[in-house]
Amino acid sequence: MKTRKTSPAQHVSFLAHRRFLWLKVSGALCVLSIVGYVSTDFDPVRNGGTWYGYTLGVIGALLILWLSLLGARKRAITAGHWSLKGWTSAHVYLGVSLIIVATLHSGFQFGWNVHTLAYALMIFVILSGIIGVFFYVYIPRRMSDNRAEMGQMDMLKDISNLNAMLDDAAQPLSDKYVPIVRKAIDKTKLGGSIFRRLSINDARCSTREALTYFQTEMRNVEAKERSEILDMISVLERKNSLLLKIRKHTRYKALLQIWLYVHLPVTFALIAALIAHIISVFYYN
Amino acid sequence: MTSTIRNLKRSPTGRESIRERDYDGSELSFGRDIQSDVQLQDLSVALKHAKLRYDETGEVFIDISAGQKALINNRIRTGVVGPLQVGTKVKLGIYLITLEAPTEKSKLVAQLEVAEDISGTENEPDEQSVFGLKRALPSKRIMAWAFAFVVLVTCLVLPTHINKYPEGKVAVATPFQADLFWNSGPISLLHSNLKSDCQSCHVKGWEAVTDTTCLDCHTELKDHAKPERLQQSTPLSTGFEAVLGDVSETFGRPVDRCTSCHVEHNGRAHIMPSSQSLCSDCHADLDKALPDTELLNAADFGTAHPQFRPSVITSPSFDKPLYTRVSLDKDPKGVSGLKFPHDVHLSKTGAVAKMASTLDSQYEFADGVGCLDCHSEEAGGALFEPVSMTNDCAMCHSIVFEDDEGYPRTLRHGEPKEVIASMRDFYEAKALGNIRDAEMNTTTRRRPGRASQIRDLNRRELAFKQAENRTIEKVEAIFSEGGACYDCHAIDRPAEIATLDFKVQPISLNDAFYPLSPFNHEQHEIKGLSCDTCHSAETSKTSDDVLLPKIEVCRDCHIGEESYREGGDFAHGKFPTNCLTCHAYHDGEHGKDNSKD
Numbered sequence: 001m002k003t004r005k006t007s008p009a010q011h012v013s014f015l016a017h018r019r020f021l022w023l024k025v026s027g028a029l030c031v032l033s034i035v036g037y038v039s040t041d042f043d044p045v046r047n048g049g050t051w052y053g054y055t056l057g058v059i060g061a062l063l064i065l066w067l068s069l070l071g072a073r074k075r076a077i078t079a080g081h082w083s084l085k086g087w088t089s090a091h092v093y094l095g096v097s098l099i100i101v102a103t104l105h106s107g108f109q110f111g112w113n114v115h116t117l118a119y120a121l122m123i124f125v126i127l128s129g130i131i132g133v134f135f136y137v138y139i140p141r142r143m144s145d146n147r148a149e150m151g152q153m154d155m156l157k158d159i160s161n162l163n164a165m166l167d168d169a170a171q172p173l174s175d176k177y178v179p180i181v182r183k184a185i186d187k188t189k190l191g192g193s194i195f196r197r198l199s200i201n202d203a204r205c206s207t208r209e210a211l212t213y214f215q216t217e218m219r220n221v222e223a224k225e226r227s228e229i230l231d232m233i234s235v236l237e238r239k240n241s242l243l244l245k246i247r248k249h250t251r252y253k254a255l256l257q258i259w260l261y262v263h264l265p266v267t268f269a270l271i272a273a274l275i276a277h278i279i280s281v282f283y284y285n
Numbered sequence: 286m287t288s289t290i291r292n293l294k295r296s297p298t299g300r301e302s303i304r305e306r307d308y309d310g311s312e313l314s315f316g317r318d319i320q321s322d323v324q325l326q327d328l329s330v331a332l333k334h335a336k337l338r339y340d341e342t343g344e345v346f347i348d349i350s351a352g353q354k355a356l357i358n359n360r361i362r363t364g365v366v367g368p369l370q371v372g373t374k375v376k377l378g379i380y381l382i383t384l385e386a387p388t389e390k391s392k393l394v395a396q397l398e399v400a401e402d403i404s405g406t407e408n409e410p411d412e413q414s415v416f417g418l419k420r421a422l423p424s425k426r427i428m429a430w431a432f433a434f435v436v437l438v439t440c441l442v443l444p445t446h447i448n449k450y451p452e453g454k455v456a457v458a459t460p461f462q463a464d465l466f467w468n469s470g471p472i473s474l475l476h477s478n479l480k481s482d483c484q485s486c487h488v489k490g491w492e493a494v495t496d497t498t499c500l501d502c503h504t505e506l507k508d509h510a511k512p513e514r515l516q517q518s519t520p521l522s523t524g525f526e527a528v529l530g531d532v533s534e535t536f537g538r539p540v541d542r543c544t545s546c547h548v549e550h551n552g553r554a555h556i557m558p559s560s561q562s563l564c565s566d567c568h569a570d571l572d573k574a575l576p577d578t579e580l581l582n583a584a585d586f587g588t589a590h591p592q593f594r595p596s597v598i599t600s601p602s603f604d605k606p607l608y609t610r611v612s613l614d615k616d617p618k619g620v621s622g623l624k625f626p627h628d629v630h631l632s633k634t635g636a637v638a639k640m641a642s643t644l645d646s647q648y649e650f651a652d653g654v655g656c657l658d659c660h661s662e663e664a665g666g667a668l669f670e671p672v673s674m675t676n677d678c679a680m681c682h683s684i685v686f687e688d689d690e691g692y693p694r695t696l697r698h699g700e701p702k703e704v705i706a707s708m709r710d711f712y713e714a715k716a717l718g719n720i721r722d723a724e725m726n727t728t729t730r731r732r733p734g735r736a737s738q739i740r741d742l743n744r745r746e747l748a749f750k751q752a753e754n755r756t757i758e759k760v761e762a763i764f765s766e767g768g769a770c771y772d773c774h775a776i777d778r779p780a781e782i783a784t785l786d787f788k789v790q791p792i793s794l795n796d797a798f799y800p801l802s803p804f805n806h807e808q809h810e811i812k813g814l815s816c817d818t819c820h821s822a823e824t825s826k827t828s829d830d831v832l833l834p835k836i837e838v839c840r841d842c843h844i845g846e847e848s849y850r851e852g853g854d855f856a857h858g859k860f861p862t863n864c865l866t867c868h869a870y871h872d873g874e875h876g877k878d879n880s881k882d
Contacts, residue, residue: 044554047470051529109552114440114466152412167328171317175331182328191415194422250416257418264425269432276441280467283445284483285493285537 015137017089025090026097029059037104047107048115048281056105060098061274064122067095068267095129098122114280118273125266132259143252146245155246159188162239169232174225177214177232184210184236190246197254200247207243211236288313288337288393290323291385295398303396312338313393315377323397327378334377337384339393344368345384347375376400440466448490470550486549491537499543507873518567518574557865561585561846564864586862587844587855592836595798606793613836618829622792624773625828630654632823640681648680656816666807671796674698684769686759687711696769701789704763704770709756716752720745760785798833802867 015023033056042050048057070091074084102122110116147155163185170181187206191197202208214233221229290313292304314322318332325334335355336348346367349355354363356376369375375382381400388394414420444463447456464483472480479485486494500506509515522530530540546558565584567574572582581591592612597619600607611617630637633653641650650658659677660669672678675698685693686708694711696704723744763769764776764787779786797803817823819834842860849861 044548044558045551109470111470113468115469152416156410170328171326172319178328190410197421253416254418261422261425265428265432268429269436272433272436273440279441283490284467284487285491
């Protein structure tokens with residue numbers, strides 16, 4: 001049996017793009033920055049105001065501006081060396097290298113000022129980005145395992161169908177059971193607040209409540225109604241497991257997006273702080 | 286007896302179809318129950334919800350089950366309602382029942398239709414709202430612009446505005462000092478009074494701090510050298526340095542300003558630059574840039590510093606001694622005009638030590654005379670007070686010339702003419718006293734007459750003659766070998782002793798061998814170091830000896846910053862020093878002759 005060759009079409013993660021080219025580039029940038037920092041001596045101290053500090057500052061500022069262009073870049077899809085994947089790979093690794101470049105630029109001088117504000121915002125953006133990368137690596141496989149080829153619309157349709165089945169199954173039931181089933185149908189909450197999405201806690205899920213109720217009720221139900229209740233329970237179980245799947249899916253979807261709700265707005269704040277940082281340095285020259 | 290239900294259905298296209306069904310009996314039961322005459326498949330309908338019936342008179346009633354409700358002609362009703370008119374609309378859940386006119390076969394005819402859309406598609410959640418975050422969180426775009434706006438306003442617009450209009454409404458209304466946001470780091474301790482007053486240094490926006498601003502406060506700074514000499518001796522920056530200078534100028538930061546060296550906002554890091562290269566860049570090869578300079582080339586203290594050249598007195602004078610800088614390698618002599626053998630004074634066995642032991646209780650000479658018995662430290666401890674006769678010598682070197690009946694008569698030191706006058710006064714006064722005592726003597730009464738007058742005159746002349754002789758004798762004695770003055774001073778004797786024109790040769794004590802690089806003694810008061818570690822006074826036989834240590838002595842402990850950094854055996858156990866340890870920068874022109882005025 002021949003060994004299977006890697007076909008060009010096989011998926012390569014953006015992290016491993018072109019055999020970790022950008023990891024190497026940003027690693028080299030970090031090493032160069034550190035070597036330069038250690039080997040140049042400044043009187044009285046190393047900081048952003050020395051020629052080396054300004055050099056790192058210019059590199060850092062240009063990097064930040066370029067990194068922030070990813071948002072615009074990703075709307076234009078191209079291929080080749082500067083494909084979106086290559087761009088993303090560079091974005092991630094060069095972004096992380098900013099931690100070294102900017103910290104050395106600061107010369108470890110921090111304070112309650114606009115300069116450290118820009119630094120802190122930058123660190124915040126990078127950390128949120130790292131979390132985003134982690135989610136992008138960690139989640140998609142789990143998400144696909146969870147939904148098992150099922151589309152989002154399929155899930156919602158299935159919920160509708162199951163609700164209809166609940167409705168049908170409830171028709172012959174005693175009046176006292178009806179509100180419980182109706183609640184299970186009407187009060188099925190999908191999505192909701194961000195906290196709700198992130199915690200897949202279903203303690204207050206009406207379907208689950210109904211299921212538990214009927215499971216308990218089975219003990220003292222009259223024999224003639226037993227088979228109807230059993231039917232009800234089986235539908236409720238199906239709906240309950242589908243809801244769990246949907247909630248997991250919702251959580252994964254939320255995690256894949258939520259970091260961007262930090263990453264992007266804080267990037268804008270960072271660019272604003274960066275502008276203030278640069279202008280103030282030359283204003284109070 | 287028959288009752289009829291006409292079941293009306295509408296197709297999506299609006300086409301109506303009616304299916305009739307007859308029931309036996311005068312009642313029609315409605316409910317979810319499969320046993321009902323008319324089963325209503327709606328969970329808001331009870332199992333057995335209501336019954337329509339007609340009585341003997343043909344009136345139609347509706348019996349609504351206990352606990353249930355029905356909407357009859359748009360009114361909520363319970364219990365038994367009736368009689369109902371033809372056309373009455375009864376709503377049960379999603380179903381609408383309309384009472385119709387009786388027919389021949391049925392007294393109770395009702396039309397049944399579904400009145401509400403039950404497809405439920407409208408209530409189905411859409412994909413985006415369930416799985417997207419757009420509705421769960423504020424818009425990214427709005428947050429982004431809002432954050433950027435807040436940062437720009439507080440950190441850029443506000444400080445700039447207040448800087449331009451410090452008395453304006455915005456400045457007054459702002460409860461904090463906005464431009465402190467721009468502070469790039471804590472200001473040095475020396476300038477801490479300015480820490481909240483950015484504009485005391487940053488006078489104009491976009492303009493680098495000027496020298497004029499610094500010199501507004503620092504009014505006493507002297508030039509390091511004449512500007513043209515300074516420029517001539519400063520190596521032109523080349524290559525990378527030159528590029529840096531050009532870039533700096535381009536961004537409005539001229540080089541060679543006060544702040545080029547004195548960099549602020551670095552917190553604890555000292556505002557005074559102290560690196561060796563700051564000096565050695567120019568001074569290492571100064572003779573090349575300034576061939577006529579008197580200064581010797583100097584760089585690293587350990588390897589490239591010339592021998593010390595103290596200013597020694599080559600010609601003492603009471604008012605203007607002549608100082609000359611001479612290298613210690615040339616074994617210079619400093620002529621003070623004073624006789625002072627250090628060895629005699631510091632000997633533990635000689636006459637001085639013996640005398641000291643007799644005065645121990647009075648002056649605390651513990652074990653002979655020590656350095657600090659005569660040399661007293663200045664208040665700061667860095668240097669020593671000039672030695673003074675009264676404070677430092679007189680305890681042993683008495684200048685009493687006569688012990689007058691237990692009352693010692695002391696001469697005024699430092700004033701030879703007054704000394705002679707005082708002595709003459711003393712002996713003449715003694716003569717006068719003798720004459721007076723003789724005249725008052727009652728045992729030898731004088732005879733009146735001229736003879737006695739002549740005798741009195743002769744006696745006075747004799748007495749003053751004797752007093753003058755005594756004065757000459759005593760004055761000569763103190764200015765001659767064994768006399769109080771001669772011990773320490775060189776004396777010019779007059780050709781004719783009787784003129785008493787004795788002169789003390791000028792003396793000048795050197796109190797600052799290195800006026801621009803004063804040595805700090807206090808910092809060297811550490812275990813293992815004593816005066817004789819550096820000053821070989823115990824073997825010095827003459828006051829002309831310059832008892833200063835050579836550079837080699839200092840190098841036993843101190844080497845320069847560069848050679849220290851290079852390390853190795855040479856640097857082992859040594860302390861790094863830089864130029865500023867001994868020298869200053871803004872203390873005037875070093876190139877000129879440092880002889881004192």
